[in-house]
Amino acid sequence: MKFIIAIIKPFKLDEVREALGAIGVAGMTVSEVKGFGRQKGQTEIYRGAEYSTNMLPKVKIEVAAPDELAPKIVETIQQVASTEAIGDGKIFVLDLASAVRIRTGEAGDTAL
């Protein structure tokens, strides 16, 4: 099993969610996060007083998936979330040791 963490631009969330649904992803966890990468922050100006915020809002998606589906998920997110501009985000893939469905106690791929 793989655990996929993707940091994307917030406005791309709906598209990514639909595209992942279409390839058979049954669930995900989404959170609003802040951070910076090469894009750095943005500048606010009030009557000439400049304030730079060095953290930008992003959306973090977490998906747990069987090994065979993982490459497809990564490819889909990469294609759908890309605007080809700096600040599009990153995708991280981790090995996942185990997964348990709390309601039934099922473990492994069937719990996903």
Add this chain to the structure above:
Amino acid sequence: MNRTILGGAGALTASLFAAIPAFAQEAAAAAPVPNPGNNAWMMTSTILVLLMILPGLALFYGGLTRSKNMLSTMTQVGAAAAVAMLLWVIYGYSMAFGGEGNAFISNFSKVFLAGVTPDSTAATFSDEVITEYVFISFQMTFAAITAALVFGATVERMKFSAAMVFVIVWLTIVYFPIAHMVWYDGGEGTSGLMFGWGALDFAGGTVVHINAGVSALVACFILGKRKGFPTEPMPPHSLTLTMVGTGLLWVGWFGFNAGSELEADGTAGLAMINTFVATAAAGLFWMLAERLAGHKGSALGFCSGIIAGLVAVTPAAGNSGPFGAIVLGAVASIVCFIMVSKVKPALGYDDSLDAFGIHGVGGMIGAIGTGIVYSPALGGPGGDDFVMATQVWIQLKSVIVSILLAGVGTVIAIFVAKLITGLRVSEEVEHEGLDIGEHGERAYN
């Protein structure tokens, strides 16, 4: 067109005589009677100027401060206005418009509104009169907003008690005399100083805006910067409320400008249209200036431009054609933009909400510009004998006198406040916010 006010003929029916009905009726028969239309318009205008203060200016200023100082800012604006209202009826009106005096103040004959009755009248610019109580109320709102404007430079650190002491002293030694000097027409030799020169100030560019702006600058120099300025970010906490306040100020300003004609006549109509178009031009030109400076056109820029335009058109409201007013608004907006976004950061003083940068500077552009746009060649209402250079010189002289009086008076008023209450809140209160520290409340829970 200039303001005039003569001692009300109705004052003859003073309380002394009111006890003798036959005599009172005789006197009233000879007195001019106010036109109800004019009276109704002046009552409306008076309330419109109140709308500029509460909630207009309170929201405009409040939105620009940090959320921990929202209530402090709004309360200082409201309470300063309230103090001014009481002082105005106690002795302010008498000092400014009480009747024959010298070039600097009237006299104290109408202290506690002595002799004013519902039958008393005040002259307008024609042979009409309006009810003196209405005139007193209208002028009262001008004193109230001017006092409140000054706090734009001192918010987020000045004690509430110091602000109140400052208002009392400042109105007495600065505002009441300037109002007299610019607006009192007592006839040959007894008029106010600038009125006697022939200075044009339709609705208070000098009396209200230069006066408040310069006083604000001096006050913030003496008071010192906010803790953390300019390294710590101090962005406005709600530009939404600032935009709401801007809208209320614009609406209320029609009472301020068109009301200053004291009648619902053609010149009031001219002041009205100028208050629309100069302001519209100024709002857009500020945003344009931002673009030219390489920034985005901003909401705060639009609001700031609107205020700059309103300030600049104030002395010119009934003294300019609509197209002169548009140019005046645009020029004032660009100059104020440069002032608050380039000059102020370079000099490093903490005029927190730009009371000087917009009211002071915009007022000066407006006051001097009025001497230009008054020209009939530019569509203004000046007569054939109008000489621009002469008028501009008179305008410039009145600006200089106002700056000097406001500057010196503010130094005195601030030091009196310092002596009685101390000026600044403690560092801890400043850090926690004046809302909790000074008033024991939070704006948002």
